Amino acid sequence: MSAEPFQQTFRRPTRHxxxxxxxxxxxxxxxxxxxxxxxxxxxxxxxxxxxxxxSGARHTIALAFEGEAIERGEAFIAALPDHEFTIPRHLVADAAVVAVEHRQAPSRLAIEVELLLLEDC
Incomplete structure (x- = not known):
């Protein structure tokens, strides 16, 4: 599924x-x-x-893990592609890690994922 006629991006505030x-x-x-x-x-x-x-939406989510949490970040990378999401009336058709940045000092792992969430009618 590569057709993407809608390119508008909506950013949602994460603090509210x-x-x-x-x-x-x-x-x-x-x-x-x-x-x-x-x-x-x-x-x-x-x-x-x-x-x-x-129809649906493509979601981009960026996460960071620092210090001891980096192991959980690595486990997240391995688990995401096969994870079964349960979102009523929706289906996650694709879940992929699209970017990874691993720094040593200070120890930090940044991950960006994309998920295709389709309406399940």
Whole structure:
């Protein structure tokens, strides 16, 4: 599924409370739960996505892990592609790590992931 006629990006503030019933909020919550304790949310963005038969949104989420949490970050990288998300009336069609930056001093692992969340009608 490579057709991406909608390119508009929506950035959601991460400091304000939003309804966890919204699909993007459930997805973000699930990603943070999978990432585990010590994961720092750097940013989250969403852009609409559609093909001839499906519609939804592509989500970009950036996380950072420091010090001892780096091991959890490495485990997150391994677990994400096969993780079963449970978001009502939606399907995660693709989940991929698209960027990784590992620094030694100070010890830090930054990860950017993309997830394709489709409406399941």
């Amino acid at each position: 409370r939003h309804s966890t019933n919204e699909p993007w909020a459930r997805l973000l919550s699930d990603v943070l739960r999978l990432a585990g304790r010590g994961a720092e949310l750097l940013h989250q963005a969403e852009r609409l996505w559609a093909s001839a038969t499906f």
